[in-house]
Amino acid sequence: MFFEKNITVLRKVNPGLALALLNREAISNPEILHAKNGMPSLKVDSIALHSLYDPVKEAEDWVKHHEQKIQDSSSIFVLGFGLGYHIVELCKNTDGELIVFEPRLDVLEAALETFCLTSILARVRIVTDLKQFSFVKKGNTPLTPSPLERGAGVCNRGELSPPLGKGDTGGFYNNNIAILEHKPSVKLNPEYFKKVTAIKSLEKINRGIKILVVGPVYGGSLPIAGYCSSTLRKMGHTVELMDNSRFSDALFFADEVTKDRARYKRLVEILTAFLSEAVIARCEAFKPRLVFALAQAPLNAECLEILRANKIPTAFWFVEDFRVMGYWRKIARSYDYFFTIQKGDFFEELKKEGVKNYHYLPLAASHDEHRENKLNEEEKEHYGSDVSFVGAGYYNRRHFFRGLLDLDFKIWGNGWPQDQGYAKYIQRGGQRIETEETVKIFNASEININLHSSTYHKGINPFGDFVNPRTFEIASCGAFQLTDRRKELEELFDLGEEIVVFEDLEDLRLKISYYLEHSEERKTIAEKARQRVLKEHTYEHRMRELLEFLAACGYEPPVWKEEGESVHELIDEAGSEGELAEYLSKFAGKGRITLSDIIKEIENGEGDISRTESIFLLMNELVKK
Amino acid sequence: MSELTKEIKGAELLTAIKASIGDARFVAQQLSGSFKDNVRSLRLEENEDTFLHLEQNINDLRHFMEFVKELGNGLGCLNELSLPPNPASSQNSALNIFKDMNSAFETKDWIMLSDLIEYELAPLLDKEDEWLGSLDEKLQTEG
Known part of the structure; x- marks a missing residue:
């Protein structure tokens, strides 16, 4: 009856929604009924969305119940539109910004058919698609900036959001948000509304929180801890990194001082207990809103219990292979949020262990570190080769790379055999290579080989799933790589277009020969990979996703008595x-x-x-x- | 049973009924208020406490209805008094409400359940209270 009139207004204020409503497939079951007082009411999936006796009084009661929240807020998010009784009533009681979330187009259509809502439609913003609120996991959609950031023309969290003009609301919501639930609507679409409620947590986080990053004493996650810290800092958070690498000598000492594994284990436990205590001490002084630990971080169960008892949220990024490093079983439940670089079987295992709040978070690159590098002739000569590999000499690599020793091949890194076959290929006598030089090698090499490590395969691990940091780092440098096939690689890159994979030694040799002859194709592929990393696979993307996940799980910051x-x-x-x-x-x-x-x-x-x-x-x- | 025994039993029954009406009215008033509170939280909050509270109220209501049934039996024995009819038993109104409430529970239709409590059950309890009041008055003056 009122649909045409309403849709005319909606076309002006929210054309996307108007179009969606007009193009909607008519598969729905809302049932308009008459309440005992003669007013229309609504049932969806046999559930009443409004009172079947007096929906107006019900809406008045709803507003009265939320009176304080309404008064205290400048922006109000309402979860559920229904026929709009409560929205009409709310409009009478606030001048604040109103955003109504309603995923069901059939419900909105029923409302627009039943009532003349033209003034409401002009006043209220209706959201059906949550992507409008940057709940997209991937992509550069900015997180919601505060009015201050907008007014001051400051870019939101780094370079992702352009500054908006003064007075330009830019479709963003204000700082002071109240979330009001229309319960029956929420019950109809709980998952959708769960995501909406995460907005509030995210808003708290996006204002900048104190994060204590706990790095490992030694190992591959050490640089990742550094990348995460600097990224979080760039995003506007106050970050302190517990750099435990200063104790690596103690760890090596423990290894040297005894051959008795039980004794060694005891020594490591003592070191871990010491460093755990140090984390608690830093928490007391720094008062973090989140403790974020990287794989191998020296936090023992006792320390995690204390953090939990003090309601300090803890997150752990397990950037390791769960099949090889089984220690996750002992610690995963002790963390509030657990991030992985594998899913599938690992998720099944986590479920079995009763771990909650786990999330797949693949590795990434730090474009500040891993970037295109203009090299001088001397550097090109020193670091360059047709084919190169940077990394440790794991069992599978030692075996596999023997098949490449007739090529112009340079191997950089430690743990390689010093036998006659390998000797002339191993650079600097097998020293560890620091990041700065690694970047130069990636840039100088015509082809970078990337073979994921395995301690028991003779070449490619046919069951390999996660993607190593090197994949992202080479790509981030705009360098060309040939990588072994990994289950999760094709979700992260377009195979053949952005990354070329090899299946076995024969295939690798064929591809090396092909791409050495096709340098333009190589450059095109490498550039596409670089673009993909910048678009989706930097630590900024990962940290953003990590914090969004925390928010979606209902993250609540601990209450510290703070100065200022x-x-x-x-x-x-x-x-x-x-x-x-x-x-x-x-x-x-x-x-x-x-x-x-x-x-x-x-x-x-x-x-x-x-x-x-x-x-x-x-x-x-x-x-x- | 002799007439005298009947008379004594009748007097005892009347005394028991008179004594219990005050408590019953209190329960009816409390229940009505408590159900109204329940409706508020059922429509607006739907948390665990809401349902615990509701469960408690329904339990209390069951006891109250059992009492009303017993009261009806007792009053039946005092048929020489012309007493006002119990609103809960007229046209099985209470039974119909409970049936509808049960069906709302099964479908988890909390709005329907709230409506039934707010617009049917609570007013019925209020009427029960009034009925008990008039009953009390009648028994005080005529009994």
Whole structure:
């Protein structure tokens, strides 16, 4: 009856939704009924969405129940539209921004047919597709910036979001959000609404939280801990890295001092206990909102229990092969969030172990470290070759690479045999190669071989699933690689277009020969791989996904008694347009500030003292007295 | 049974009924209020406490209805008094409400359940309270 009229308004304010409603396939079952008081009501899947006696009173009660939240918020997210009774009532009670989430087009259609909602449609933003709220796992969609960030024209979390003009709401929501649930609607689509409620957690996280990153003492996850820390810092979080690599000598000492494995284990336990205690000590001082540990991080069960008892959320990124490194069984349940580089069988195992909140998070590249590199002739000569490999001499590599020893082949890294066959190919006598040089090698080599390690296969692991960091790092450098086939590789790269895989030694040799002759094709493929990494596989993407997962699981930060005041809250209180708020916005990156922070800033500043600054100086004098 | 025994038993019954009506009214009023609270949380919160509270109320309601049934039996023995009819038993209204509530429970239709409690059950309890009040008055004056 009212559909045409409503859709005309909707076409103007939300053309995408109007189109979706007009093109909707008519498969639905909403049933419009008349309530006892004669008003329309609605049943979907045999469940009433509104009272069948007095839906208006019900909506009034709903608003009354949420009165305080409505008053305290500048943005209100309503979960569920139904026939819109509660939305109409809500509009009468707030001038704030209203966003209604409703995944069911059939329900919206029923509402638009039943009532003239033109004024509501012009007032309220209706969201059906959550991708509009950057809940996409992959891609560069910016996380929602606060009004402060928008007003100040600051790019959101690094370079991903362009600054918006003042007054441009850009479709984003404000800081101060209330989420109001229309319960029967939520019950109809619980998964959808679970994602919406994650927005609030994410908003808390995106303001910047304190994260204590705990790295390992030694091993492959050590650089990853560094990449994660710097990425999180770039995203606006306050990060402290527990760099445990300073204790690597203690670990090696334990290995040297005894041949008795039980004794060695005991020594490692003592070292782990010591470093765990250090983590607790840092938590007391640093007051993190999240402890994020990388594989092999020295955190024992006792320490994790203490963190849990103190409600400090913990996340663990297990960047290892679960089939080889079985220690995950002992620790996975002790973490609040568990991230993996494998899924499938591993997820089954995690489920069996009763682990909750686990999530697949493949490895990535740090484009700050692994990037295109202009090399001089000397470097090209030194680092370059037709074919190269950088990495440790695992069993399968030692065996497999013997089949390439007739080529212009350079092997960089440790753990390689020093026999006659290999000797002339091993560079620098088998020393470990640091990242800076690794990047040069990737850039200088015509073809980088990437063979995932295995301790028991004679070449390619036919069951290999996860993708190693080297894959992303070579690609991030814009260098060409030939990599062994991995189960999860084709989800991450377009095989043949962005990455070329080899199936066995014969196939590898054929491809080496082909690509050495087709340098342009090589460059095209390498550039596509680089673009793909920049688009989807940097640590920024991973850290964003990690934090989104935390939010989706209902992350709640621990309550620490903190020094100072939240800058965002101060700005909210000051009113975002005012002189004071504008002044405070220069502290936006700090999270919390004290009066002495402000005084320090004024003292270090240049030019005339502004009115706001003089008030702070006066306040400081009063405090001193 | 002799007339005298009947008379004594009748008097005892009447005393017992009079004594219990006050408590029964209190229970009816409490239950009505408690169910109304229940409706609020059922429509707006639907948390674990809501359902625990609801379960407790339904249990109490069962006991109350058993009492009302016994009261009806007792009043049946006092047929010389012309007493007002119990609203809960007229046209099986309570039974119909319980049937509908049961079906709302089965489909987990909490709006329907809330409606039944708010617009059918709670008013019925209020009527029961009124009925008990008028009954009490009648028994005090005539009994």
